Amino acid sequence: MTVLADVAARPRGSTGRKIGLGLLLVFLVVLPLGTNIEGQTWVTNARLFQFTQMFMLITLASNWNLTGGFTGYVDFGHAVFFGLGAYGTGILMTQQHGIQWPFWAAVLGGAVVAAIFAVLVGFPTLRLKGPYFSIAMLGTFVAMREIIRVTKPVTGGGVGLTLPPYLNRALFYYLTFGLAVLVVSVMWWIRRSEFGSSLIAIREDEVGAEMRGIDTTLHKITAFAIAGFLSGIVGGMWAYQNTFIDPDVVFIESRTVELVMMTMLGGLGTVAGPVVGAATIYWLRDVVWAAFFDWHLIVEGALLIGIVLFVPTGIVGMLGDRSGTSLQRLWGRWLGSRDRPGAGPDPPRAAPPQPQGPQGDAGDEP
Amino acid sequence: MDQFLQAVINGIMLGGFYAAMMLGFSVIWGVMGVINLAHGEFIMVGAYATWVLNKEFGWEPFYALAVVLPLMFVVGYIIQLVLINRIVDQPHLVSLLVTFGLAIIIANAMKLAYSADPRLTETGFAGAWELGNVTVPVTKTVILGVALVIMGSLWAFLHRTKTGKSIRAAAQNKQAARIVGIDIKKIYALTFGICIAITGAAGTLISPTQAVFPFMGPPLTLRAFAITALAGLGSIPGALMGGMVLGLVESLIGIYVSGIGTNLAIVSAFVLLVVVLVTRPQGLFGGLRPMEEAQPL
């Protein structure tokens, strides 16, 4: 089972697709004006709020994809950067003794804190491979929640912080929309750049990349810091919009895995994947929430398992795959995953192919 | 000094429990290459089963093992056949996500069934022995004893029985094991069943000392991971040592960094984990198979 879609760096974007994308962007830009139209009930402040949430998820999933999808370091604690951004912003905006920073400066401050933390924590953890990195980051995340809880004089501890309220749904809509567009463009740019190719080279064969002259540590840490910074901004915006933060609402364990799920559904390691995945899951969840109120988390867990087992290359990967209709491929995967287990020879190891490491071939030349 | 001694004793008792608690996680990983993020949730299920027997039928919690072990074995065996079989020897990302999904499902199903209220069981093995200025609680002594018996039995099973040897063979070289006629699928189901059984038993052990609630799992999973990193995959003596190290660290921090200590226990587990992973990627004590051989994501 491969979990990475093959998508070339420079897809030949068809004109139709470009027009579609343009129309979608225009629609999203004018959408908030709909609140002024008399008599319609679809575009409401609640609706704008939903879109705001979706934009944030798109941004977070795209950031996660930079380390998890491109570089191949699956981060189970990415929400720690979101949390640091939220708390950085919250603390700077409510500072009792010093100056209370204006929102924009506080958000930047929080994001810088998140980026610095990414560099500090990245140095030890990005040396770890595979699941060890994932779990170390999960640990970082859990640990940070406890640290925030006990550093009460600064963070408010379990009581939390209340930010100056500012209710303007349209403003948050445009802020998060702009951020999402910016971040997706940045990811698109990175994917086309030499830096982005290097990240993928690291994912595909880190030892080989190092021997071919890529400073892997520098690349990994830079990607991690970029992702941390951008997720920090999201955290700051979220904190201001929510007006209240405490360790339990900011550091929710499921948030990180949600990002993994969204990115995988859309397509790991692609620019469009996190966008498609986040949007799909956000609206799907709305439906699930309404239909199975008590059960919605159970349904989500099942959804996660289903996505991993049956749509491993994600929507973008499936659209790129030209063998048969989507339904046929889904069916094929279902059969495939029923037959595969245990029996027969080992299935080929999925991407990213792991170099056996120099130890592996030392001294046993054929 | 007394305080230090007390912390050491507490740490050893905690460590013994940790060692028994994480064994299932470590053996499943070592044998099947599956990192079971639902590990803590299986402990929680065992703990709830014990609580039900204790509250509804008035059973002594430790005697509940007679029910919990076979029950969890069946649960594990079935989950292996239905779900885990599909992710054996897949990239780690797949097993991490699938078992995380499983963890969400189990935790929320238990919340639906028993609400999120913390539950306590009552044991007859209460009280404490006083040795000088040091207190040795009876409950925790029994827990340590049962934990050691579980570990010993598992060791004996893996090293002295034919099935156990097949499991170890499968862990070391699947192809070779298949060639000599070992039914890998059955071995995996058996392994998972046994591991979930002892994991559930850990739930029984924890229930008299800690409140049982649906979301108690993740910190336990994280500790299991940390100890596995200390111990090496599937190593039982390593598990005992690793458990003790973590237990002592947590207990000493709890005593000397008063007030914030208990909250930071999990932080210490994490710091220990990262330090060990960065400095000794093969674990401190070796194991079933070297860590580097663990599959990539």
Add this chain to the structure above:
Amino acid sequence: MTAIATEPLLEGRSVTKRFGGLIAVNDVDFVVYPREIVGLIGPNGSGKTTLFDCLSRVQPIDGGRVFFKGVEITRLKPHRVAHLGMARTFQVIRVYRKLTVLENLLVSRQWRGESLWNQLRPSHPDTEGQARRLIEFLTLEHLTDSPAGTLSGGQRRLLELGMALMPDPDLILLDEAASGVNPTLVETIKDRIRALNTEQGKAFLVVEHDMRFIADMCSRVYVLNYGEKLAEGTPQEVMANEAVIEAYFGA
């Protein structure tokens, strides 16, 4: 025989590598001069690949010192060694399977101390031109936009050679560049190596099992056995050496 009175390009002094109790490379001295093609042969498990891994710094060197272009590289990080102008291919082929052939080459351009900022751009047209010329040189034009994972073993060997050439190195370590490659492609590879050597003056250190390959290409050969240097000399001298014959065919 290559009594070129120049500074050595690569020089190893008493290089030693241990794995636990096993000594994989024991006290080996060697020299590669500019514009030379030097062979490194020996039976299975004699430490050739390990020595390569030590030179490209993915394996720590336990004893001795290595100099490249007069710079000591014994403790340098792998990418720093690459920046100095040493490239290599691998016994077990390492290409980036999800990247296209062109991207594989582009990403192998070395970032010799260039700032990250400069890499936040698509490749420079000159780089791309160079990559396309290499693709042509390696006869892979029809595969330019195919993911490397879809190439055959021999084509991947060629691509690896291209990736090693991309940064324009002065020394290339070839680890069994001809193994698992069909005979026609072997001739292509030999041909390309010769051209690179004579036209561009690139030096090669070659691990190879095919003695014809060695005899055709190399001016000097080192023979390793059980991690020790058994013999050195011209291919003819070495192949006539009794100790070498014994090591290969057993007593």
